[in-house]
Amino acid sequence: MSKFTLQVNGQSHKVDVAPDTPLLWVLRDSLGLVGTKFGCGVGQCAACVVHLGGAPIRSCMMPVSAAAGVNVTTIEGLSADGSHPLQKAWCELDVAQCGYCQPGQIMSAAALLAHNPNPSDGDIDDAMAGNICRCATYYRIRAGIHRAAEIMAAAKEVRT
Amino acid sequence: MSAILQAPLDRRSFLKIVTVAGGGLVLGYYVRPEGRAEAAKPDVEKVGGVFIPNAFIRIAPDGTVTVFSARPEVGQGIKTSLPMVVAEELGADWRSVKVVSAQLDPVFGEQGAGGSMSTPTSYAAMRRMGATARTILVEAAAQTWGVPASECAAADGVVRHGPSGRSIKFGDLVAKASTLPVPPEGSVRLKDPKDFTLLGSRIGGVDNPKVVTGQPLFGIDQTRPGMAYAVYDKSPVWGARPLNANLDQVKALPGVRDAFIIDRTVPADSLTGLVPGVAIVADSTWAAFSARRQLKVQWEGGRFPNSSWDDFARQARELSKAAPGAPNVTETRRDGDIDKAFADAAHVVEASYSYPFVAHANLEPQNCLAHVQGDRAEIWAPTQDPDGARRLAAQVLGIAPEKIQVTITRIGGGFGRRLDADPVAEAVAISQRVGVPVKLTWNRTDDLQHDHYRPGGFHFLKGAVDSQGRLSGWRSHDVAFGSSMDSDGYPARFVPNYLQLSSTLENGIPQGPWRAPGDNTYAWVICCFLDELAHAAGKDPVEFNLALLGNRDLGPGADPRDRHYNAARMRNVVRQAAEKSDWGRPLARGKGKGLGYFFSHLGYVAEVAEVTVSQKGELRVDRVVAAVDVGSQIVNLSGAENQVQGGIIDGLSAAWQQELDIRQGRVVQANFDDYSMLRINDAPRAIEVHFVKTDYPPTGLGEPPLPPLAPAVFNAIFAATGKRVRQFPLSRTDLSWS
Numbered sequence: 078m079s080k081f082t083l084q085v086n087g088q089s090h091k092v093d094v095a096p097d098t099p100l101l102w103v104l105r106d107s108l109g110l111v112g113t114k115f116g117c118g119v120g121q122c123a124a125c126v127v128h129l130g131g132a133p134i135r136s137c138m139m140p141v142s143a144a145a146g147v148n149v150t151t152i153e154g155l156s157a158d159g160s161h162p163l164q165k166a167w168c169e170l171d172v173a174q175c176g177y178c179q180p181g182q183i184m185s186a187a188a189l190l191a192h193n194p195n196p197s198d199g200d201i202d203d204a205m206a207g208n209i210c211r212c213a214t215y216y217r218i219r220a221g222i223h224r225a226a227e228i229m230a231a232a233k234e235v236r237t
Numbered sequence: 238m239s240a241i242l243q244a245p246l247d248r249r250s251f252l253k254i255v256t257v258a259g260g261g262l263v264l265g266y267y268v269r270p271e272g273r274a275e276a277a278k279p280d281v282e283k284v285g286g287v288f289i290p291n292a293f294i295r296i297a298p299d300g301t302v303t304v305f306s307a308r309p310e311v312g313q314g315i316k317t318s319l320p321m322v323v324a325e326e327l328g329a330d331w332r333s334v335k336v337v338s339a340q341l342d343p344v345f346g347e348q349g350a351g352g353s354m355s356t357p358t359s360y361a362a363m364r365r366m367g368a369t370a371r372t373i374l375v376e377a378a379a380q381t382w383g384v385p386a387s388e389c390a391a392a393d394g395v396v397r398h399g400p401s402g403r404s405i406k407f408g409d410l411v412a413k414a415s416t417l418p419v420p421p422e423g424s425v426r427l428k429d430p431k432d433f434t435l436l437g438s439r440i441g442g443v444d445n446p447k448v449v450t451g452q453p454l455f456g457i458d459q460t461r462p463g464m465a466y467a468v469y470d471k472s473p474v475w476g477a478r479p480l481n482a483n484l485d486q487v488k489a490l491p492g493v494r495d496a497f498i499i500d501r502t503v504p505a506d507s508l509t510g511l512v513p514g515v516a517i518v519a520d521s522t523w524a525a526f527s528a529r530r531q532l533k534v535q536w537e538g539g540r541f542p543n544s545s546w547d548d549f550a551r552q553a554r555e556l557s558k559a560a561p562g563a564p565n566v567t568e569t570r571r572d573g574d575i576d577k578a579f580a581d582a583a584h585v586v587e588a589s590y591s592y593p594f595v596a597h598a599n600l601e602p603q604n605c606l607a608h609v610q611g612d613r614a615e616i617w618a619p620t621q622d623p624d625g626a627r628r629l630a631a632q633v634l635g636i637a638p639e640k641i642q643v644t645i646t647r648i649g650g651g652f653g654r655r656l657d658a659d660p661v662a663e664a665v666a667i668s669q670r671v672g673v674p675v676k677l678t679w680n681r682t683d684d685l686q687h688d689h690y691r692p693g694g695f696h697f698l699k700g701a702v703d704s705q706g707r708l709s710g711w712r713s714h715d716v717a718f719g720s721s722m723d724s725d726g727y728p729a730r731f732v733p734n735y736l737q738l739s740s741t742l743e744n745g746i747p748q749g750p751w752r753a754p755g756d757n758t759y760a761w762v763i764c765c766f767l768d769e770l771a772h773a774a775g776k777d778p779v780e781f782n783l784a785l786l787g788n789r790d791l792g793p794g795a796d797p798r799d800r801h802y803n804a805a806r807m808r809n810v811v812r813q814a815a816e817k818s819d820w821g822r823p824l825a826r827g828k829g830k831g832l833g834y835f836f837s838h839l840g841y842v843a844e845v846a847e848v849t850v851s852q853k854g855e856l857r858v859d860r861v862v863a864a865v866d867v868g869s870q871i872v873n874l875s876g877a878e879n880q881v882q883g884g885i886i887d888g889l890s891a892a893w894q895q896e897l898d899i900r901q902g903r904v905v906q907a908n909f910d911d912y913s914m915l916r917i918n919d920a921p922r923a924i925e926v927h928f929v930k931t932d933y934p935p936t937g938l939g940e941p942p943l944p945p946l947a948p949a950v951f952n953a954i955f956a957a958t959g960k961r962v963r964q965f966p967l968s969r970t971d972l973s974w975s
Binding site (some may be wrong): 102 | 310311312313314439440441442444445446448449450451452453454455457458460466491492521522523524526527598599600601602647648649650651652678680681875876879880882883884885886887889890908909910914915916917918920921922924
C-alpha cells in the first residue's frame with residue numbers, strides 16, 4: 078500500500094492503496110465517486126473516461142500513481158449542478174436508455190467539444206468510436222452532441 | 238392510521254384509502270400476496286386478513302404526487318412510462334409527479350421486466366389506478382363546493398368546477414379525499430384517449446438528471462457499511478468443478494480477507510444458477526481482481542469438454558441430409574403435399590442459414606450486493622426478475638424467500654440476461670460464508686464466458702414458387718441447441734404446402750433469453766429466404782410478401798405470445814415502411830434497399846434499410862425506415878422512439894459484428910477486444926420511426942423493433958451487390974464487388 082494525494086473535481090484527497098490500483102477503482106471504492114463506470118477493464122469500452130489534466134483518459138488503465146498530482150475531473154465534477162451543455166442536451170433529447178455508459182460518453186464528448194465546439198458527424202464518430210453504448214443510443218448521442226454545441230454557441234453569443 | 242376498505246376495483250384488486258403521517262392521501266392497489274392476481278375472487282370480508290396493503294399513488298398536502306414504479310428499469314423506460322399512464326388518468330401535473338422505485342413486494346403483483354410485457358399487462362391497470370384516484374378527488378371537490386361531481390373535472394393537478402370556474406389544488410383536497418369511500422368500479426370513467434395530454438408526448442426519463450451527473454443508481458454502485466468485495470472464479474469449461482486451488486497463497490495476498498471453494502450447484506444440475514467456483518473476498522474490488530490473477534485452480538470434468546462450433550456445424554450438415562423420421566429429426570409441422578409442391582414448382586430454391594452464439598454483454602457487469610445474517614438476507618441487485626432472484630437466493634441459503642428483502646436497482650442493460658440470477662446466488666453464498674455484506678463483481682471475461690447465451694443455429698431451407706409466382710411450398714429443417722421454432726410461426730399457415738423439421742444438438746451450453754428470443758434470428762432466416770424466393774419468382778419483394786400475407790387473420794398459435802397473427806396489421810406496416818422509404822425508386826449500383834418484417838412480442842414491425850456497399854466492400858447503413866404498430870397508444874413518444882432506434886442499432890450490431898467461437902467446451906472470446914460490438918461510426922446515418930396507430934391495446938417496444946433489422950440490411954446488401962449473405966456475423970463475408 079502507498080499513500081497518494083489526488084486532486085479530484087477541485088478537491089484534494091489522500092488515499093492509501095496499492096500503487097497499481099487503476100484510478101477507476103480509487104474513484105469508485107476509495108472516494109465513493111461511482112459515476113465513473115467499470116465496463117471492461119482493458120480500455121475497450123470507455124465507460125470509465127475521466128479527464129486527467131483536461132484530457133480524456135480510460136481510468137481503468139491508468140494506475141493511481143500516474144494520476145497523483147494531476148487534476149482529475151469526473152462526471153460528478155463536470156458541472157456543479159448538471160448544467161454543462163452536454164448534460165442539458167442529454168436530458169433535453171432523452172439520450173439515455175439504461176444510462177450506464179452515459180457518464181463515459183459525456184466525458185468523451187466534453188473533451189471533443191472543448192477543442193472542437195462545432196463538430197461534424199464525422200468528427201463525432203472519430204471522437205466517440207471508443208465508447209460502447211450497449212443499448213445503442215448512438216443516434217441520440219450524435220444528436221446530443223450537436224445540441225450541446227448549439228447550447229454552447231448560444232451561451233457564447235449571449236456573453237459577447 | 239385509519240383504513241377504509243372498499244369494494245373491489247376489479248376481480249383481482251382492491252383500492253384502499255388510508256391517511257398517513259403528514260396527512261397525505263394514499264391510494265393503494267391490492268393484489269393477492271402470491272402475485273397470482275387472476276386467481277383472486279372479490280371477497281371483501283377477507284380483505285383485512287388476506288390482502289397486504291401497499292400504495293402505488295400518494296398525494297401529499299403540498300400537491301406532490303408520488304407514483305411507485307414496480308417494474309425494474311433496464312433502459313426500456315418503464316419507470317417513466319407507467320407513471321405517465323397513472324398521471325394522465327389522475328389529471329396530475331407531471332411536474333408535480335415524483336417517481337419512486339418500489340422494492341420487491343408481493344402486493345405489487347408481477348414485478349418482472351421481460352418479454353416486452355410490462356406495458357400490455359400494466360397499461361389498463363395503471364389507467365384504472367389513476368382514474369379511480371381522480372374520481373375520488375373530484376368527489377371531494379364537489380362535496381366541498383356542494384355541487385354535482387359531474388360538473389367538475391381534474392387536470393393539471395387541480396379540480397375545476399365548470400359552471401363557476403372555481404378550482405382547488407389536489408393537495409388541498411387530500412384531507413377530504415381521505416375520508417371518502419373508493420367508488421365502485423363501474424362508476425369510474427376512464428378518460429377518452431382523444432383527451433390525453435400527457436400520453437403520446439415526449440417525456441424525458443425520470444432518472445435522466447441523475448444519470449448525467451453520475452449518481453449511484455445501478456447495482457454496481459451500491460455500498461453498505463463494512464462491505465467486502467468479492468470475485469467468483471468459475472471454470473471456463475461449462476460444468477467443470479474445482480478440485481483444488483492455491484487458497485493459502487491467495488489468502489496471504491494484500492487486502493484479501495478470505496478465499497474458498499464453493500462446490501455446489503443450485504438448482505441441482507443447473508448451468509444457470511449457482512455453479513461451483515472459487516470465491517475471493519477482499520477489502521476492495523482491485524484487491525480481489527489482483528488476487529484472482531494469482532489464483533490457480535485445478536478443474537475437473539465439464540459437460541461437453543470437447544465441444545466446438547466447427548463440430549456443431551459439421552453435425553448440423555450431417556443432420557440436414559437426413560429424412561423425416563430419422564433419429565433426431567422430428568417433424569413439427571406438415572401441411573398439404575410438400576413433395577408435390579416441389580415437383581410442380583416453376584422455381585425451387587435451396588439455401589442454408591447459420592448464426593453463432595452471442596452474448597448479452599450488458600455494459601454493467603453482472604453484480605450483486607448481498608448481506609446474509611442468519612436466517613435473513615438483504616439483496617441489492619440489478620435484476621429483471623426480482624422474485625426469481627429471491628427464490629434462487631432462498632434455495633441457495635436454505636431460508637424462506639419471505640426472509641429476503643430485495644432492493645431493485647436501476648439496471649445497466651437487461652436484454653434478458655438479468656432474468657437469470659446466478660450473480661445473486663453467488664453473492665448470497667459468499668456473504669453467508671463470510672458474514673458481512675459482500676459486493677460481488679464479475680469482470681468482462683466472466684460475463685462473456687459465463688453468459689446465458691443467445692443460441693446459435695442452422696437452418697436448411699427449400700422453397701417452391703409456382704408458375705404464377707406464388708410461394709407454394711416451404712420446407713425447413715432447423716438444427717438448434719435446445720430451443721426450436723414455433724410450429725405455428727410465420728410463414729407456417731400462410732403457405733399451403735409446408736414441412737418443418739427440427740433437430741437438437743447436444744451441447745451443455747448455458748442459454749437464455751436474448752432480446753426478442755428466437756425472433757431475433759428467425760426473422761432474419763425467414764425474411765431473407767422469402768427475399769430469395771421473391772427474386773426467384775421475378776417479383777418485387779414488397780409485392781411478393783404482401784401477396785404471401787394475403788388477407789388471412791390467423792388465430793392463436795402455440796407460442797403464448799403469438800396470441801393472434803393479424804395479417805392486416807402486418808400488411809399495413811409493410812406498406813407504410815415501403816411508402817415512407819420510397820421503395821422502388823431506382824438506386825445506383827452499390828446502393829440497395831431491403832425489407833424485413835416480423836410479428837414479435839405482440840408488435841408488428843416492418844423496416845426498410847438502405848445501404849451503400851463500396852466496391853472495396855465497406856458497408857454503410859444510410860437509412861432505416863421503421864413502421865411500427867404497437868396498438869392504439871404510444872405512451873411516451875420519446876421513450877418509444879428510443880426503443881425503436883436502439884433496437885435497430887442493437888440488431889445491426891449483433892448481425893454485423895458479434896460472434897462467439899466455441900472450442901474445447903468453452904467460449905474463446907474474453908473481452909471487447911475480441912468480441913466486437915458496434916460503435917457509433919457504424920450506426921445508421923438516419924433512422925425514421927413511424928408509429929402506425931391501430932385500434933388494439935397498447936403493447937411493448939423493448940423487443941419488436943429488433944428482429945426485422947437484420948433481414949432488411951441483408952436484403953439491401955443483396956440489392957446493392959448481388960451478394961446473398963447467409964451467415965452471421967456479416968463481418969465474416971467479403972462484400973467487395975466490381
